[in-house]
């Protein structure tokens with residue numbers, strides 16, 4: 500990821516994020532949703548930027564976590580369509596999870612739509628396991644929701660270990 504940098508998400512990033520969001524999700528978040536995350540004290544939001552010519556940067560991926568007691572909730576991750584299948588999500592998510600290393604965190608949890616093979620396979624590759632499947636969870640498509648969990652410090656993510 501030599502020409503890539505990871506930053507905290509800022510309000511000025513939202514215009515660009517919304518373009519990726521609308522190309523990525525069945526029910527995309529609005530500007531208000533992202534602003535709400537940015538102002539939530541439990542929220543951790545990151546962007547991944549690719550260096551262009553003239554040292555300008557373009558956002559190519561983003562993710563949103565919430566840290567609630569000892570659990571990280573992955574609310575959202577997306578990569579711009581033209582940059583997919585290059586291991587970007589795999590490395591970005593692993594790196595961002597690694598920033599929680601050393602804290603007393605038990606696990607990371609998330610929800611995925613049953614038809615989201617790309618997302619589910621990405622999470623399995625990172626070490627998430629399917630914990631439950633709830634039928635007809637999504638009111639728009641009647642899809643099942645897949646609940647997945649990764650125990651954070653069992654074996655560590657990216658070598659990060661609980662220091663406590």
Ligand SMILES: CC(C)(COP(=O)(O)OP(=O)(O)OC[C@H]1O[C@@H](n2cnc3c(N)ncnc32)[C@H](O)[C@@H]1OP(=O)(O)O)[C@@H](O)C(=O)NCCC(=O)NCCS
Nearest residue numbers: 523576577578583584585586587588589611617618620621
């Ligand atoms: C899911 C998403 C973030 C993956 O991003 P990506 O950068 O293309 O993923 P990576 O290249 O890092 O892939 C890592 C692994 O994920 C899985 N994967 C990624 N895209 C896949 C696809 N289209 N089909 C099947 N598996 C896929 C594979 O296991 C892959 O490992 P491999 O390349 O060794 O086979 C991207 O497709 C996306 O933004 N989708 C729309 C938003 C979304 O669905 N987010 C997840 C919500 S649950």
